[in-house]
Amino acid sequence: MHIPARPRQGPIVAGELPADEQARQVWRRLAPEGWPVPLETLPAGSALVGGAVRDALLGRLSAQPDLDLVVPGGAIGLCRELASRLGGTAVVLDPARDIARLVLRGWTVDLAGRDGPSLETDLRRRDYTANAIALPLDDPPRLQDPTGGLADLAAGRLAAVSEANLLADPLRLLRGVRLSHTLALPLAPRSEDWIRHHARALGQVSGERVFTELEKLAAEPSGHRGLAWSLRHHLLESWAADATAAGPLEALDPEQALACGLDGAELRWALPLARLATLLPPAALGHLRASRQWQQRSARLRGWWQALEECPDPNALAEPQRLQLHADLAAELPAWLLRLPAAMARPWMERWRQPADPLFHPRSPLDGRQLQQALKLPPGPVLGELIRHLTQERAFGRIPIADPAAGAVAIHTARAWMSRRHD
Structure with missing residues (x-):
């Protein structure tokens, strides 16, 4: 399926827009109506987190971003159910942490059970503040940013949580x-x-x-x-x-x-x-x-x-x-x-x-089978040495590569090499 590239857009800078408008712009850029997983198939309390939200804020979103979704629980079972219903493939990534991947129509959708009792707890356990910004799949859209990722992005820095x-x-x-x-x-x-x-x-x-x-x-x-x-x-x-x-x-x-x-x-x-x-x-x-x-x-x-x-x-x-x-x-x-x-x-x-x-x-102008037939040579080390010699002669222009007589020249060269070898 051909998906047109998204136009390059500037960053959505914290402080320059009201929070609700900032969230709406992120939502529009992410264009969830084009996702391979309909929103209505996801449980209440689901949220988009990580790279897609970050890249939407930075204005560097790809046409088919990898989607990382946090769900309240049962992510592996949900992934398998969605794969069966939508015709995709479910891959279990981490059974202990309840993480699975749905591959569907060229998209990659990772589903993870929430780490902790709340989305905020989950976000506070992440690596960098830029990756700890969530977009709950609610209406109206709103950004959840408990670690200050928006401020760090606006300041142009990558900060660990x-x-x-x-x-x-x-x-x-x-x-x-x-x-x-x-x-x-x-x-x-x-x-x-x-x-x-x-x-x-x-x-x-x-x-x-x-x-x-x-x-x-x-x-x-x-x-x-x-x-x-x-x-x-x-x-x-x-x-x-x-x-x-x-x-x-x-x-x-x-x-x-x-x-x-x-x-x-x-x-x-x-x-x-x-x-x-x-x-x-x-x-x-x-x-x-x-x-x-x-x-x-x-x-x-x-x-x-x-x-x-x-x-x-x-x-x-x-x-x-x-x-x-x-x-x-x-x-x-x-x-x-x-x-x-x-x-x-x-x-x-x-x-x-x-x-x-x-x-x-x-490459040699003649392969092993041709040399065996022309010179009555058995397979073995001598045949290998001869092939290397002919390859070198061809590589340095002593056997032509685009000449009807190339085969005859190669046979003559091979016979001369065999004669010298026996002398």
């Missing part, structure tokens, strides 16, 4: 850094002091949750600064992050990516990948329970960045090493290039975008 709330779930320490960069709101000085003081408590959190938060931070335009700050202030000390990474991270900004020749789509995946591979060696990714694919990608990128210390100009690499670089980094090369001088990276990006480039996307 309390030191104890941060320690109740130490992931909130890292989340504060991420939210600060996502929302472009500096941390309130006292909140920043709490994060610094308790930084090592992040080691108490499961690796999977920490890595998910790091992925989100790495994807922010200014996420490189947040990652470097987290490293310098020991948030990642328990997770074996690379202690030398702060400097390289500072250079991994969107301007550098554009200067290296990446377009917007390439930047969106390559920049977070380069940042996390710079920050997290494969061993750290293992501690964080990242996937095997993540660990392998990090190892390849870090290995070839290390090779630059011995040969700063990759164009000067010997042919076998240059070929191996492109074979290893066929999928990740844009991320690797972000740590090269822009003038060197741009021509490489242009060639990487050409799928037929024989060096940047190396």
Whole structure:
């Protein structure tokens, strides 16, 4: 289903509008008539909380915001009932805390049982005041803000509700850094002091949750600064992050990516990948329970960045090493290039975008079956060495790639290699 993007709107600033008008504007921006869950299907006392309310106030609401709803109780049962009635999928997120997720027509709706005897109690147990503003689904709409989130947003700061709330779930320490960069709101000085003081408590959190938060931070335009700050202030000390990474991270900004020749789509995946591979060696990714694919990608990128210390100009690499670089980094090369001088990276990006480039996307002109038939070769190490030789000859222009005679040249080259090998 196509949903038009919401027009960009300015923030709704506390103090400039009467409270009832402020709530009405938030309600209009949230457009509940377009939600996948009709309001009449929700129990009395339900409220929208968290990011959607915050983003509506800041004027940065997406077309399909994630909806976080607090209900008086029985959230998991309600989620399953709504999934059955509306044709969605119910996912239980936390049975102990009565939290479930409804996925429906491209929307994500999280339902949580109220934490405490009242909505105010629930809000006072949250992480940051910007996330502790609720919009009860009543008529007329009204905002509930027991922790001063509206004033903090108006003042342009991100403030923790309390030191104890941060320690109740130490992931909130890292989340504060991420939210600060996502929302472009500096941390309130006292909140920043709490994060610094308790930084090592992040080691108490499961690796999977920490890595998910790091992925989100790495994807922010200014996420490189947040990652470097987290490293310098020991948030990642328990997770074996690379202690030398702060400097390289500072250079991994969107301007550098554009200067290296990446377009917007390439930047969106390559920049977070380069940042996390710079920050997290494969061993750290293992501690964080990242996937095997993540660990392998990090190892390849870090290995070839290390090779630059011995040969700063990759164009000067010997042919076998240059070929191996492109074979290893066929999928990740844009991320690797972000740590090269822009003038060197741009021509490489242009060639990487050409799928037929024989060096940047190396392959043998003949596959193993063709070579076995032509040369009567059995499978084995010799066949593998021959395929690597032909791949190198093609990559460096000694076997043509767009010539009717390419196959014959490849066979001749293969026979010559076999003859030399037997001499």
